[in-house]
Amino acid sequence: MNNEAVGTWEAADRKSSRRRAAPLRWPKLSASAWLLIAGIVALGIPTMLTVARVSWSTEQGGHGPLVLATGLWLMWREVPGALRLREAGNAWLGGGFVALCLLAYLVAHITGIIEVEGFAFYGALLGAGYLLFGGPVLRELWFPLFYLGFVFPPPDQAVAIITQPIKIAISEQAVNLLYALGYPIGSSGVSIQIAQYDLLVAAACAGLNSIISLTAICLFYIYVRHHANWRYSALLMLTIIPIAVFANFVRVILLILITYYFGDAAAQGFAHDFAGLVMFLISVLTIFAIDGLAAPLRRALGNGHDDD
Structure with a gap:
């Protein structure tokens, strides 16, 4: 009798599974x-x-x-x-x-x-x-x-207005850091002087234009991995912009150093593209690292359950 009940339950479960797995037909449209x-x-x-x-x-x-x-x-x-x-x-x-x-x-x-x-x-x-x-x-x-x-691309003018103050702040902090480390560097208005070379702030900080790309990719990662834990997802989303700014700061430092050691042509050529790749990798790896280190917080906000 007990085996019969188990068999009945298993049959019902299989029937339910088939019903859940049944493909949903596309609705008829006029x-x-x-x-x-x-x-x-x-x-x-x-x-x-x-x-x-x-x-x-x-x-x-x-x-x-x-x-x-x-x-x-x-x-x-x-x-x-x-x-x-x-x-x-x-x-x-x-x-x-x-x-x-x-x-x-x-x-x-x-x-x-x-x-x-x-x-x-x-x-x-x-x-x-x-x-x-x-x-x-x-x-x-x-x-x-x-x-x-x-x-779809956002209006260039809107992006320029939003990012311009951030570009100036990043370039100033990059100059201050390298000057403190003993490099012959200074800034004047829209340009950065390193030894005998001049870099335009707009060119050095061009990587900030990819902030939308970084935001999109990070949002996709957060949603696919943690969308069930919306509190934690919201907190992790707040780190996207600071991470992108930090990655662009590293990119500017890298471009300045390439210019100083290898010349302006190297910075404007292959090395410029390489710096952009480094910025993207830094951003993605940083959010992965933050996500990994924040596992206790994730479990706490998920009522003790990890959504990995």
């Missing part, structure tokens, strides 16, 4: 819904080609292909569960939002403002998602959708 999706995707193809050509080849936007690939992987992983919450969105609200985004897209496309064009296209895509699948689905997919926004 012809007008498919037309909306096809139209927005058709608009997005030239935009994405322009983004790839203009932004993805730069230090500031080089993370784009990686974000696109990992973001689509997140969507593939999480969409099936989210679609169980599907409900039609408000037609007036969603339709109005899509119309505004398409209008902004048209103006930006005509004027050649790729930053606005990219985000307007993405906004129209999100609006269409709201119309077809509803707000609960979008809320369930909030991180993949937010993360995919990093595919």
